[in-house]
Amino acid sequence: MSGTVAVLQRRSSRRDLAAVAVFSGVGLVLGGCGLLPGRRQEIEVAASSGLTDAVVAVGEDHEPRAVATAIGDEFDWDRFTVYTIGTPATTINEESGVVVETGERYSTQEVLYVFHQDGEAVRGVPLPFENLAHGAATWWGPRTQLVWDEERGTRLEDPDA
Template sequence: MVTVLQSRGSRRDLVAVAVFSGVSLVLGGCGLLPGRRGREIEVAASSGLTDAVIAVGEDHEPRDVAMAIGDEFDWDRFTVYTIGTPGERINEESGVIVEPGEHYTTQEILYVFHRDGVAVRGVPLPFENLAYGAGTWWGPRTRILWDDEWGTHLEDPDA
């Protein structure tokens, strides 16, 4: 008889843990648990953007960031973060979880693209020279240019 009661108690405990875990996952996914601030976005390389940066460095012909990204994802502005930027800062400015670590350490720089004020994708790039202008916003007409003094760099005609 005692064994039966322990089995029922164990099942009840198991059900309670399962329900609590399910509620935690839902709340955590919505960003409602302490220490969790919403959805995570994809951080993935853009082959089009990487190819454009390399091409500008080789042939010194300008490339548009928007054309380089093409239809990989929709965006209307972006910002640049350098290696060592506090993850908390990146996440606060992006409004979503981009960097789960204490500091950004994946590549030399991280571009975070936004659409209608919401971060949609992070793009790490290994080109330290494109960190110029970190912390500012770049628009959809931004170009990757070559300059004998600056090398490969960004320029936004609307800035």
């Protein structure tokens, strides 16, 4: 009889371990997608009229404009990064800590700026200006300016970089 109990306990232990493994895996997947309570699932991705207007103005009069001034009080931020078409969604979402891109890759024709405040993504801003893609894979700070470049047109410049 004790042999039967030992076999049943072993089977029960294996089932318990398998259940724990399955539920842990589900938890990791849901947590990685931002679907568990307490974790933001996604951020707003919307145009910034102030930033768009500033880019256009720099292209017209070649006078620098501060990104912070252009955004004004639309939202608070302390740094941002730039993503271009073809950037894997996993890269964007992992760096942002939230779901920004739901497809396999960022696939619109616009450059995507993701703004962060205190290490947390707060807003995505698509901009229809390909020349602003040169800042991809770089973190830009609050003193970043839009400046005119004779060769590339409007570009980003950060005095702290």
